[in-house]
Each structure stands twice: as structure tokens, then as C-alpha cells.
Amino acid sequence: MKRRDWLQKSLLSSSSILVSPYLLQALNSKDEFDEILRLHWNENPFGPSKKVIQAVQAAVPDANLYWDEKNEELRSKLAKNHYLKPDQYLMTSGSTEILSLLGQHVGLQKGEIIMGDQSFPTIGIFGSRCGAKITKVAMKGNHLDLDAMLAAINDETKLVFICNPNNPTSTEISKEKLEEFCKEVSQNVLICVDEAYIEFSELGAEGSLVSLVNELPNIVIARTFSKAYGLAGFRLGYAISQSHNINALQRRYPALGMAPGLLPFVAGIAAVKDQGFVTEVVRKTNEGKSIMYDAFDKWEVNYASSSTNFLYVEKDKFVIDVRPKLADDNIWITQWPSMKNHLRISIGRPEWMETLVTKLEPLRV
Numbered sequence: 001m002k003r004r005d006w007l008q009k010s011l012l013s014s015s016s017i018l019v020s021p022y023l024l025q026a027l028n029s030k031d032e033f034d035e036i037l038r039l040h041w042n043e044n045p046f047g048p049s050k051k052v053i054q055a056v057q058a059a060v061p062d063a064n065l066y067w068d069e070k071n072e073e074l075r076s077k078l079a080k081n082h083y084l085k086p087d088q089y090l091m092t093s094g095s096t097e098i099l100s101l102l103g104q105h106v107g108l109q110k111g112e113i114i115m116g117d118q119s120f121p122t123i124g125i126f127g128s129r130c131g132a133k134i135t136k137v138a139m140k141g142n143h144l145d146l147d148a149m150l151a152a153i154n155d156e157t158k159l160v161f162i163c164n165p166n167n168p169t170s171t172e173i174s175k176e177k178l179e180e181f182c183k184e185v186s187q188n189v190l191i192c193v194d195e196a197y198i199e200f201s202e203l204g205a206e207g208s209l210v211s212l213v214n215e216l217p218n219i220v221i222a223r224t225f226s227k228a229y230g231l232a233g234f235r236l237g238y239a240i241s242q243s244h245n246i247n248a249l250q251r252r253y254p255a256l257g258m259a260p261g262l263l264p265f266v267a268g269i270a271a272v273k274d275q276g277f278v279t280e281v282v283r284k285t286n287e288g289k290s291i292m293y294d295a296f297d298k299w300e301v302n303y304a305s306s307s308t309n310f311l312y313v314e315k316d317k318f319v320i321d322v323r324p325k326l327a328d329d330n331i332w333i334t335q336w337p338s339m340k341n342h343l344r345i346s347i348g349r350p351e352w353m354e355t356l357v358t359k360l361e362p363l364r365v
């Protein structure tokens with residue numbers, strides 16, 4: 001059975017997921033799933049690196065064992081790079097799990113989470129499912145409004161969520177401003193800084209707030225291997241914090257040090273050693289961004305200057321059904337329900353972006 005047929009069959013037979021008509025249409029009209037330009041989930045079109053693939057292939061025969069030593073090895077490597085200790089890390093199946101754990105942590109206390117009203121929703125979704133109150137603070141243009149977020153903190157607030165750089169708006173707040181903000185937040189309130197896209201930011205990984213972790217007892221950083229490292233399918237993420245917070249999260253984490261598993265850990269260890277790959281990914285991503293910036297400037301389309309591997313673009317210069325029309329051409333982009341006048345477009349390979357420009361051109365109004 002072809003991969004497309006299998007996918008279609010399993011999607012149709014699943015009653016628990018909402019099947020996108022664009023997905024089915026794309027699967028119907030193309031022979032190979034790979035021909036779809038996946039510009040909808042901010043995946044890395046260049047990864048995993050060759051070194052990661054080799055390391056994982058070599059490790060497959062060892063997959064009969066639990067191998068939690070690999071968890072320790074990866075935490076030690078990360079800790080060494082950040083001048084921290086291994087017990088300041090919790091490794092999980094993607095940073096989604098960190099955000100879910102934090103959301104639950106606040107929800108079970110019936111506390112409040114403060115976040116931007118255009119920001120990554122996972123922590124709010126899990127928080128509210130567990131009983132947290134979610135307060136969304138209006139954006140200042142395409143940026144998180146730190147002053148307004150600070151002013152919103154009250155006695156009920158248990159956590160402030162800062163996604164930096166921010167998804168979906170693609171903008172970043174400078175390290176200095178964010179450090180200042182974190183120091184002003186009461187130490188009774190947790191600050192979760194989601195750095196999923198930090199490698200694409202102005203300072204790269206140097207812009208991380210990891211440098212504040214030993215100074216502030218209330219900061220938890222969420223990081224992922226899904227983006228710049230190109231390991232989304234391996235599901236590998238982690239939290240960095242002081243050990244009392246890591247222990248609290250660990251107590252709620254069902255996997256007890258066994259997750260994510262041998263192959264994700266091996267992939268992560270090889271990826272951390274291969275920083276040249278990340279540099280190349282960022283360079284190629286910038287190339288793709290320039291292609292889109294040039295087209296948008298020519299067409300007078302407004303967009304946010306991106307510190308990520310995606311673009312946040314105003315849609316009023318395009319036909320109203322620009323997204324389904326692109327899907328007809330097997331190009332997938334994103335518009336969350338909360339994004340009233342914007343599209344989010346991931347940066348793929350430069351040649352994909354050239355194709356996108358060609359397909360977008362006739363969809364202008």
C-alpha cells in the first residue's frame with residue numbers, strides 16, 4: 001500500500017481526529033506525500049543532520065534495552081554547555097510536555113496563567129483543562145506587551161508565559177528587556193520562557209535566558225530539538241530550571257526518567273555535537289526569508305520582521321481564500337482561528353519559497 005493510501009485510510013477510519021479537507025484533497029491529487037510543501041508547522045526542511053541519522057541507525061540494535069544512561073549523558077552535555085548541573089534539566093517528549101506539565105501544575109492549584117493573546121497556546125489549553133484561569137494580554141503590535149503583562153499580575157497569578165521569539169507573530173524581545181522583566185516579576189510567580197525558536201533569533205542561542213536560571217528561583221525555560229535541530233519526529237524537548245522546580249515537574253511526569261527513549265536521546269546527543277548543522281540551517285532559513293521579504297516588499301504586503309523560521313504576514317493583499325487556494329496547489333500554510341488578518345508561513349527550502357512566490361503572485365488583490 002502506498003504511503004498516501006495508507007495515510008488516507010487511517011485518517012478516514014479515525015473518528016477521533018478532525019480530518020482537514022485540504023489534507024485529503026492534497027493526498028488525493030498527488031502521487032507522493034513528499035511533494036506537498038509543508039509550510040504549516042515550522043518544521044525544519046533540512047534535518048535531521050547526516051551525523052544524527054548515522055548515530056541513530058547505529059543505535060537501533062540496542063533498542064531492546066531501557067538505556068536511561070543516555071538521558072543522563074544528554075543532560076550532562078547540555079548542562080556543560082550552559083554552565084549548569086544535570087539535575088537542572090527534565091527531558092521530555094517534545095517541549096509540548098513541559099508546557100502541558102506547567103499548565104497542569106497551575107491548573108491543579110486553580111491559579112492564573114498570564115500570556116499574550118497571540119502566543120503559543122499549549123500551556124493555556126492544558127492549564128484551562130485542569131482548572132487554571134487563562135488571562136490573555138493584548139499585544140503591542142506584533143510584540144508581547146511586557147509592561148501590560150507585568151501590570152496584569154495579581155494575587156491569583158501563578159505563572160507568566162513568555163514565548164520568545166513568539167509563535168505565531170515571529171517577533172522577539174531583546175535579552176536585556178526580558179531579563180529586566182523577569183527580575184521585576186514577583187518570585188512567587190513562575191515565569192515560563194519558551195525558547196523553541198531561540199536559535200533563529202538575533203543573538204542565536206546566546207540570546208537565551210539560561211544565564212538567569214541560577215539567579216532566579218522562579219524561571220523555567222522550555223527548549224526543543226524540533227526546530228533548528230530538525231528532530232520534530234523524534235519528540236525531544238526539555239526544561240531548564242533550578243532543581244526544586246525540576247523536581248516538582250518530575251513528580252508530575254509519568255515517565256520517571258525513561259522517556260523519551262533511546263533513539264531520541266541518541267539523536268539529541270549527536271545533534272548537540274553537530275552545531276555546524278544548526279549554523280547552516282539558520283543560514284538557509286535566512287535565505288528563504290529574504291526571498292519572501294523581497295516579494296512582500298514588491299507587493300507592499302506587511303509582515304513582521306522574523307526572528308524565527310516562519311513569517312507572520314498580513315493577508316488583506318491576497319484573495320480571501322488564499323490558504324485553501326494554496327492547498328489546492330499542495331502548499332500548506334497556517335491560519336489559527338485567533339489570527340484574524342494574518343497568515344503564518346513556515347520557511348522551507350529556498351526553492352520551495354521561490355515556488356510559493358510564483359503561486360502567491362496571482363492570488364494578490
Ligand SMILES: Cc1ncc(COP(=O)(O)O)c(C=O)c1O
Pocket residue numbers: 041042093094095096097120163166167194196197223224225226232235236237
Ligand atoms: C513556541 C513553541 N513551543 C513549543 C512547541 C512544541 O514543540 P515540540 O513539542 O515539538 O518540542 C512549538 C511547536 O511548534 C512551538 O512553536
